[in-house]
Amino acid sequence: MKLLIADDDEQIRSGIEQGIDWSALDIKQVITASNGLEALQLFTEFLPEIVITDVRMPGMDGLELLRKIKKKKPQTRVIILSGYNDFDYLKKAIQLGAVDYEMKPIRARNLIALIKNVKEEIIRQRVTDQEFHKYLDSYKTTFVEELISGKISDLLIVQQGLQQYYNFHATGSILCISAQMDGDWRKNQDGLKSVADTMNHLFATSDVASRGICLWTNEDKFLLLMRTETQSYLYNSQFANEMTKRLRAWNQELNAICRISFSAGISSPGSVSEFSKLYHEANQALCMRLYEGSNSIKVYNRSMELKSSMIIGLLENIDFILKLSQGDFASIVMLVNSEYDRLKKERKYSRKSVSAYSRKLLQLIMVTVSNIPVDMINDIQVQIEFIEGTEEILVIDEFRNIVVHVVEEIGKRLSKDLSPAMIRADEFIRKNYTCDLTVGMVAEHVGKTPNYFSHLFKREFGISFKEYVTRLRIDKAKELILNTNELIYEISEKVGFCDYTYFTQVFKKMEGFSPAELRRRSSENAVIGE
Secondary structure, eight states: EEEEEOSOOOHHHHHHHHSSSSGGGGOOOOOOOESSSHHHHHHHHHHHHHEEESSOOOSSSHHHHHHHHHOTTTTTTEEEEESSSSSHHHHHHTTOSSEEEESOOOOOHOOOOOHHHHHHHHHHHOOOOOHHHHHHHOGGGHHHHHHTOOOOOOOOHHHHHHHHHHOOOOOEEEEEEEEEESSSSGGOOOOOHHHHHHHHHHHHTTTTGGGGGEEEEEEEEEEEEEOOSSSHHHHHHHHHHHHHHHHHHHHHHHHHSSOOOOOEEEOOOOOGGGHHHHHHHHHHHHTTTHHTTTEEEEEEOOOGGGGGSSOGGGGGGGEEEEHHHTOOOOHHHHHHHHHHHHHHHHBBHHHHHHHHHHHHHHHHHHHHHOOOOOOHHHHHHHHHHHHHHHTTTTTTHHHHHHHHHHHHHHHHHHHHHOOHHHHHHHHHHHHHHTTTTOHHHHHHTTTTHHHHHHHHHHHHHHHHHHHHHHHHHHHHHHHHHHHHHOHHHHHHHHOOOOOOOHHHHHHHHSSSSOOOHHHHHHHHHHHHHO
16 A cells, blocks of 8 residues: 655655654655655555645645545545634545645644555555454354454454444443353243343443443353543553442442342553453453452553463372372372462462362372262263353352362261171271272171172172272272382282282272373472482
8 A cells, every 4th residue: 555645744754754664654655745646646656545744735635635646546545634713624625535634733643543544545445345244244144243252353344344233333442341140040040031031121221331332141140341442552541440430330230130140350541453452451350250259350560361281289299199099088188279279379270270170189089089989970970061061150159169078078978987797897898908809708707698798798888898808908008108118019919919910900090190190200209209
């Protein structure tokens, strides 16, 4: 794109030419002329798309130059400059087709903003009607969905779509506000329609409605686009603070009417051409609900960029694993609470990372704690599936509560009093687990028939006799691997496995890693501790 500057004042002419980064505006060539006659000659030669001209120049004034330019190339955008606040000049310039009339002294920021708008109009004119109306006619029902997904990236289509569908003129600076209902809105007896209607009413009847639009992007999510009407940093900061107060007030009213609240994130200010960036910022600020809890209203800053990396934490903490194998549930709860306190304080992991970590902790608990009843294993699986299915609405304390609740329930269940016969059976097994124990041997010891003993054992311990003995042997093997330097094949024999290969297979199946891997992790942690 080319631009012509015509002004008899050399200082103004060169100031405009050299004082603006034209490449950033995608202006490839800037031509200058010192009078109207020279400007017309250069225009005829180069045919620039944009002309900036002074009104009063020797040879030919700016209005006559405008008239001749429009005759040669009507689509040319002409900006008139003048040091005189003369309404007659302004009126004539507009009548002749000037796009704007700027007073001297020229403010670079205003001129840059004007040229940006002019350039966008030129681009729009170049787009065929068929291409420009592609989204406006065929994709009305999916406009918002494609906007937030980034499928619509053409600035002109975005602006035209917002104007045509929602009567929103997306010019100047805007704020993007992403909001989502807290908790499981489906439990709200009034239903989503009532929530949406109430929220739309609160927005429509507010004094900021004329400056923005409210779009529902999903069944429990909505998006606000608000014009800030200025580039001033201080003004935009104040406006963001005012919108924060406004959102909190709406929250109180929504909660009073529908018994539900929402959380929201507010972007930094920017133009609609930066929509993807603004939407990302708003969502990052919204993600802070994970740590803030319900009713969170946050304005974006860079510290809110959360990591999606895997959390290791307790998963490789030898003390935690040892407490699990020992069944020290009070200590386990303390470690879990301390771990979630750390995550809450650091505020650096994404929701998906915290969700995946919580599920892995439950899996580790399930495979490491001895003698968990079968029905409780099923309950833990249900909790794992619950986290995976509802991770978008859970906050960090809810993730914590699920894990702590599972640990406490296991502790209560395993501390349940056993019958005298099962107490004697457990004592006998623990004294003789390294031998080739059979159901018949233990049943005889407690004075029961093998079949009846097996029934009683599974009812009170929650797992079969064989599973119980195998788990006891693996737990003892883990303790020896972690706390001694004995060779692993020696440990396998010591805990009652005659076949080292079979021991390794069983160990890996139950723990998820081999005996050698457990020892390697233990050694690495010891080195780190030093």
